Amino acid sequence: MAIEERPVGPWFWEGNELFDAHRELIATVRSDVIFFRSERLLVESEPGPIQFRARATTGDGRVFTLAQNGFTVGTLHADCAGRAYVLRRTSVWRKERNIYDAAGGVVARVRPLISGRVELHAGPTYDDLPPIDAVFLSWGCVLVDSPVRRPRV
Template sequence: MAWGDRDDRAGIFEERSDGPWTWTGNRLLDPADRVLASVSSDVIYFGADRLLIESDPGPIRFRARATTGDGRVFTMAQAGFTVGVLEADCDGRSYQLRRTSIWRKEREIVGDNGVVAWIRPLISGRVAMYPGPARDDLPVVDAVFLSWGCVLVDSPVRHPRV
């Protein structure tokens, strides 16, 4: 499914989807390996949208911020002393990104009505995004920003492309 086929909801979360969306390097691929978004020089490109990304993966505190061309702001930061819980605000929509176990980097993304998605970093460096029960509450732009934030904070291997 292409980005423009639905209003503003993430197409990955259709019941007929064959699998997750996956960040491979700096490209977000759908289950059919079509490029849905890409990152280059701290800008996320998807469709007609652009998000300028600023992040601070410092040793003490993780923060990320994105701004769209029309001025919408997206933020993500750790909620406590560790990155076990991240809090995000996507243009006024709040999310918590919580690790599901102290032993793994898998996260559930929780919105106002429950879990909208799960993020699972893989040993290969790829990061997969799976639908949650409240998947219809997740706009595409939020899905792209939140999943890329998880790549920045949780991915064991990064393969940047310029």
């Protein structure tokens, strides 16, 4: 399966590795660097009690950001090299989020599980979500929403 195609099932983070539905490795995170294809994204994050922010920079200088603008992490705002997204929890009782693009379409849904696994499901407008954005945004959700603490490998 080519990574640009609509996934047949969810992608999922297990620990610091992102797999597709066939358990083929898509991306890994090591020492705060996301390795995706030939890309390297250096991630800086502030998971503090007051404010969550994550920023990733590629080798060629593209910047990806994810941050809360309010008092809670219920809604996060992202900019992936100029592409805007809003990541909104589906309920105040759950950590599951819908990812909306600038046009308001749901490109994906991120679902953290109690096991620590975090799933990324394609939304109705998934074809508008570049794979590198999907990797960064889903990793950001791992940082802010996963019930299992991420090891710094």
